Amino acid sequence: MRKILIPTDFSENANNAIKFATNLFKYEVSEFFIMHAYQDDIYADENLVTKNNLDSITITVSQKSEEELDRTLKYINSISPNPKHKYFTISANNLLIDETDKIVDSENIDIIVMGTKGKTNNKKITFGSHTLQVIKYVQCPVLAIPEGHEYSQPKHILFPTNYLIPYKRRELKLLCEMASPFRAKIDMLYISKTDKLSMRQIDNQNFIKEELHKNKLNFKVLESDHILNTIYKYIKEQYVDMLVMVNTRHSFLEDMLYQSKIDELSLNIDIPFLALQNINRD
Template sequence: MKKILLPTDFSENSVNAIRYAVQLYKDQKCNFILLNTYTPVVYHVEYMSVGAAQFGLLDAIKEHSQTGLKNIQEKIETEFQNPNHIFSRISAFNMLITEIEQLYSENTMDMIVMGTQGASGLKEVLFGSNTIHVLKNAKCPLLAVPNNFTYEAPKELLFPSDYGIDFTEQHLEEVKNIATLYTSRINVLHVATADELTAKQEVNKQKLATYLDDTAHAFHTVHHHDIGSAIAEFQSESRINFLAMINNKHSFFENLFFGSKVKQIGLHLHTPFLIIPAKA
């Protein structure tokens, strides 16, 4: 059974991501773990000895968290009645990143699905701060769902790569899983900044081709000076409705999403985005 963690801050964006997850995996047996973390804004260890007022506040926030999770579970189970799916809930007095790391170490989940914005709703950037932190630290695949994205079957998957990664089966596991569920095509996109691939890139490309041999796929090469723009243009021209990338340190992924171009590509990204860690 697939174990999927669904962090939520009860914003509409986070609930939309949950809806996307249960529809995407409708034909797969899944345990969805709803997670809400809470820490009072005024919380400081030295204040906890002051008296009952602080504990009263903590109890109220804890109750709000537990009730919110219960309400979301009931809403989703009513809206999507699916015998393949079971739900569990975690309400944790913790920071989100710390809680996710702890849950991962306890083998609680195989992947994470969350919204890109959260309650702050900053539209000028691709991800809200929570998602950015989770993305940077996640040791399992993370699927980020854009605000207001309406579910559609992922028939055309885009997988940009600079062929700088020594691919393993684990890197491709979830992309291939989704492609199999929907008889989709995986479009491998290389944005070329040089005329030819290096010997290492050629080896990595061939290894990728071998792993994709039993899945519908196509290799594309475009020459462009700006990787973010090239990805956005390919998406719009090819009716892509699902994007997947490997988050490899010191790769073009890191430059693309944590460098100066993050806002630029953020303006164009309107599809769910699967981020696969290079190393677990």
């Protein structure tokens, strides 16, 4: 049973993420949790919120959330009447990160799928702040779907890694089972000035081979000092249609997320991006 959480703000981009997820997991028995956390909506205009009208505003926002979730459920059933799928809606007076974290733990969620932008669309930003926050702070794999990206079967997946981390079996299994129905090939890309691996790196590489045994794996080495640029170039030149990275200490993704200011972060990725979380849940 695959358990998938999809946060929504009812934007076109959120609906596109839902459509992508139902297609990607169409062969799997799955439960989808469509969640709207509306606490920010209550205080959207702080000048209008007072102690006297807080309750009434909360009720109004809550009712609107429930109505929009009902419409979303009808939309899902119209585009994906899949007997293997069950859908649940969650309307919560909570912050997005807190509610996402709560559901991930209570429902033992396998993966979060969300659009990279929402209602507050900024053309200069590829990844919205909400998506980045979930990737950084929620201990669950996140599949981010770019704005306007039309679903196509993943056939060529890029997984840049330095082989320095002990991967989580559950997350590699997720990737394996996502890719194998589509016979996708996975390129394991090591960006380094040498192709020589330490014993620790070899052990981690062998673990990957074991866990991704259903997939066609290609082990690549490229020499470069510019990791991010090398990844972008590889995606374009090799026609990659999904990027996978791991968010943990000593990883490429950590360098991108934590050593760059968010407003300068150049995550200009126009393909689906799966961020694995090599962090034990509390």
